[in-house]
Amino acid sequence: MLSAGGELIHVWNRCHACGAAPIVGTRFECRTCPTGPDSDLCQACYLLLQQGQIKHPPPEAREAPHGPHLFRAFEGTPREKVQHWLTVPDTSASAPPVPDRFVVRPEFRSGRESFFGSYAFIVVAEDGGDPLVLTALHILDELARFRGIDCSDANAAYTGSELPAQVTSVQLYDPFARNWMLAELGTARGMLLMPDARIGAVEPYSQRDIAAFRVAPSAPFLPLPLARSNPIVGEPIWLAVNHGPSTRDRTTEAVIVEITDKTFVFRFTLPAELPRYTSGAPLLNRLGEVVGINAGMGTLDKHKVGHGVQVASIRRHLGWQ
Ligand SMILES: [Zn+2]
Numbered sequence: 001m002l003s004a005g006g007e008l009i010h011v012w013n014r015c016h017a018c019g020a021a022p023i024v025g026t027r028f029e030c031r032t033c034p035t036g037p038d039s040d041l042c043q044a045c046y047l048l049l050q051q052g053q054i055k056h057p058p059p060e061a062r063e064a065p066h067g068p069h070l071f072r073a074f075e076g077t078p079r080e081k082v083q084h085w086l087t088v089p090d091t092s093a094s095a096p097p098v099p100d101r102f103v104v105r106p107e108f109r110s111g112r113e114s115f116f117g118s119y120a121f122i123v124v125a126e127d128g129g130d131p132l133v134l135t136a137l138h139i140l141d142e143l144a145r146f147r148g149i150d151c152s153d154a155n156a157a158y159t160g161s162e163l164p165a166q167v168t169s170v171q172l173y174d175p176f177a178r179n180w181m182l183a184e185l186g187t188a189r190g191m192l193l194m195p196d197a198r199i200g201a202v203e204p205y206s207q208r209d210i211a212a213f214r215v216a217p218s219a220p221f222l223p224l225p226l227a228r229s230n231p232i233v234g235e236p237i238w239l240a241v242n243h244g245p246s247t248r249d250r251t252t253e254a255v256i257v258e259i260t261d262k263t264f265v266f267r268f269t270l271p272a273e274l275p276r277y278t279s280g281a282p283l284l285n286r287l288g289e290v291v292g293i294n295a296g297m298g299t300l301d302k303h304k305v306g307h308g309v310q311v312a313s314i315r316r317h318l319g320w321q
């Protein structure tokens with residue numbers, strides 16, 4: 001019999017049927033649904049699905065393809081490999097201000113089609129050009145699938161230019177506005193070519209999950225700078241998203257619990273109430289500089305954890321080293 005410490009878990013995946021988070025034991029991931037919070041089932045719920053007792057995709061899923069959905073089984077990670085994320089002490093520091101016209105909600109246009117993403121944000125361009133919109137590549141997954149483009153690691157033929165060729169423009173909205181769809185801030189032009197950007201790495205190894213666009217000249221944005229270097233374990237950072245109309249807070253505090261060339265993991269320090277979709281949102285340090293792009297959320301022993309694309313990787317993709 002396995003001890004509690006020997007069990008296999010899936011920190012980054014929640015069962016969309018029973019709500020188990022993390023999923024313990026074998027996880028079944030739908031390969032047909034877009035990457036997101038509605039694509040995983042625990043083993044018990046997968047069996048119920050096969051018996052016709054639960055629905056997949058769930059009724060609340062944003063965009064779900066018709067036809068048969070194909071699943072793949074994943075075994076998980078030993079709990080003791082991630083338990084050290086809970087031993088880094090909480091921090092307590094003042095949150096940096098999040099200015100208006102920095103965090104945005106993108107609408108990606110592709111010909112006559114349009115696809116909304118969760119979050120993006122505006123950074124100062126170190127090449128002296130117009131500011132850039134940064135986000136996670138996987139929030140373009142619906143568009144990519146609609147156009148039949150596979151920009152995952154599994155597709156060795158993907159060069160990094162096929163998806164940018166399909167994104168004609170991006171409209172940017174204010175996600176903090178009471179009615180954000182009426183709060184258009186401006187537009188961005190074409191998607192930058194980043195040959196090494198990919199969707200779908202095993203979480204939390206998300207260092208290639210990045211997309212960037214150049215904002216139109218004179219657009220009224222308030223870009224923030226990238227931090228000079230990566231943050232360190234134990235340092236506080238803040239995720240900037242809209243928590244809903246009842247709160248004025250724009251930041252949720254977290255502490256960095258692991259950072260390597262391949263990953264950047266943080267643990268939220270308070271019992272964080274986070275919106276359902278947060279990918280592509282900025283991670284800021286106490287100076288209000290960008291230290292990462294939020295790429296995924298998970299749960300470990302009732303703590304919320306996240307992972308992102310660290311600032312050194314952002315620079316590498318943009319050729320700003
Ligand atoms: Zn379940």
Ligand SMILES: [Zn+2]
Pocket residue numbers: 030031032033039056057069070
């Ligand atoms: Zn599915």
